Amino acid sequence: MTQPSDPNAKQPWPGGPPPAPGYPPSGPPAGGPPPTPGYPYPGAPPAGYGYGQSAPGAVPPGMYHDPASGLTLPEGVVLATIGRRIGAYFLAIVLCVVTLVIGYIIWGLIAWGSGQTPVQQVLGLRCWNPESGRPARWWRMALREIIGGICEGILGWITQLVSFILFVTRKDRRCLHDLVGGTVVIHDPHRVLPR
Numbered sequence: 317m318t319q320p321s322d323p324n325a326k327q328p329w330p331g332g333p334p335p336a337p338g339y340p341p342s343g344p345p346a347g348g349p350p351p352t353p354g355y356p357y358p359g360a361p362p363a364g365y366g367y368g369q370s371a372p373g374a375v376p377p378g379m380y381h382d383p384a385s386g387l388t389l390p391e392g393v394v395l396a397t398i399g400r401r402i403g404a405y406f407l408a409i410v411l412c413v414v415t416l417v418i419g420y421i422i423w424g425l426i427a428w429g430s431g432q433t434p435v436q437q438v439l440g441l442r443c444w445n446p447e448s449g450r451p452a453r454w455w456r457m458a459l460r461e462i463i464g465g466i467c468e469g470i471l472g473w474i475t476q477l478v479s480f481i482l483f484v485t486r487k488d489r490r491c492l493h494d495l496v497g498g499t500v501v502i503h504d505p506h507r508v509l510p511r
Contacts, residue, residue, distance in 0.1 A: 375388055395502055396489065407435045431457060452499050459498075463496055464492060
């Protein structure tokens with residue numbers, strides 16, 4: 317004969333031990349909205365993705381997930397290729413000579429407002445801030461070009477070589493001054509991004 321079950325007795329947790337108390341929460345707060353399908357709790361990324369990384373199912377309208385770089389980018393743009401970035405480096409030298417350097421500096425100060433350097437304007441490139449999901453603005457470009465440039469030149473060819481190795485080995489193609497500025501360089505051939 318079985319004994320009647322005690323409603324106050326601890327019942328075993330289905331599927332294994334109960335989750336640890338605290339973080340992460342196992343559900344929404346009492347009275348809160350129901351959890352989003354595929355998410356363990358509101359605001360949490362899908363399984364396998366950390367904060368700051370995007371998942372294909374969590375892409376905002378007008379954006380797409382680039383699996384090669386792991387970035388979420390606007391539709392109509394792509395991550396700038398290694399060849400285009402290297403070409404931009406050599407074109408910048410030519411533009412500096414043609415504009416007598418001072419013209420390039422003034423042009424750059426104006427172009428930074430749209431998230432570009434002068435050579436990026438010529439080649440249809442933009443600096444993109446993945447954290448904000450929008451083109452870099454003037455202060456971020458100043459951080460990238462001035463502080464990032466100092467970091468790249470601080471040990472001469474050694475830091476420049478490190479920057480180049482980062483650029484060709486990272487899947488998001490960031491070199492040292494991109495890491496300082498928090499930007500990636502994208503190719504916007506159809507000018508879909510606002511100026």
